[in-house]
Amino acid sequence: MxxxxxxxxxxxxxxxxxxxxxxxxxxxxxKRAGRTDAQKEQLIKPGMFGDNAPADRLRGRFDFWNEEVVRQDVAVGTVFMGDSITELWELAAYFAPSDGVILNRGIGGDITPHMAKRFDADVIQLKPRNVVILAGTNDVARALSANKPEQETISGVMANMEAMVDAARKAGINVFVCSILPTNPDTGNHAGKAPILPKINEKLKAMCAAKRCIYVNCACPMKDSAGELRKDLARDGLHPHYAGYEIMARVLNDAARANGLRL
Known part of the structure; x- marks a missing residue:
């Protein structure tokens, strides 16, 4: 709409x-965020990326609501940044706002380069206390389709993730970085992702330790003995349904509490 x-x-x-x-x-x-009148007029809009970029699909909607958050001086508790796994997450069913509204800035099909480019608009200018980033699976899918070298894919994802983490940390935002979820090749065309996803997750974990942000290991409780996404948590081998999101919410809330934070 x-x-x-x-x-x-x-x-x-x-x-x-x-x-x-x-x-x-x-x-x-x-709640109010305490922006000055001048700050309420300083709006950031990343524009369109073109070439049928998935990120463009919700750009108009996000620009509208971002502007209202800034100009109405709405306090934001947590922004969720990501792709379809985030966009489809019914956040209100799992999280109760504490010190500000919870906003979903996930876009199906989005990739980390475009997330990094829209991060200032969709996260930083909203001044949240927390940001939850879950990203990378579409980068891997595209890289596999293009036969990109594995290391090039990993380096690209990590560079974009580090850019987002650094921007959030500089702005004083608490950063939660979620592991990329496992996939299940039996219920989707995901077989090629299996070797690379754990490698990226190890890099994400190390990055969080180095940059003093919070690594959220959603992947571990969602995988079976073969390391694949449990079949009872998703119908298509990729996108969780309610049971999967319940696990993710529990792990995320536990991580927040362990660090003395609330979402």
Whole structure:
């Protein structure tokens, strides 16, 4: 759904509880971030990437809501950044906002180079306390299709992940980096991913230790004895359904609590 003007936003926002029923200001349930008037006018929009980039599909929607977050001075607790696994995650079913709203900035089919380019717009300018990054599986799929060398793929993913982590850390945001989930070749065309995913995850874990961010090992409890995604957690061998997301939410919440944080 495209929300094209401010009047329509007020209707939707009132229904969602973002503004009072009388339309006079923001709901007391929504906390303020404390932006100055000047900061409310400093909007970041990454533009379109072209070449049928999956990231372009939700650009208009994200730009609209990002602008409202900034100009309405909404406090953001956590932003989830990622691809289809993040986009399909019904976050409200698993997480209760604590010190700010929870926002989903996942886009199906997205790759880490485009996530890094939209990170300032979809994360940094929203001033969240936390960001959860789950990315890389589409980079691997594309690389396999193009017969790219394994090391080139790993280096590319890591460079983009490091760029996002560094930007978030510089902005004072708590960073959670999730392992790339395993896949199951029996229920999808994912056989080629099996050797490379654990290697990227080891790099992600080492990066988190070096950069003092939080590595969230969602992969471990979701894989079977063969190291593949458990068949009871996804129908297509890739995208979790509710049972899979329940495990991911539990692991993520446990990681937050272990570090004295809340999502």
């Amino acid at each position: 495209q929300i094209r003007n401010r009047q329509n936003w007020l209707v939707v926002a009132t229904l969602l509880g973002l503004v009072t029923a009388g339309g006079c200001g923001i709901s007391p349930a929504i």
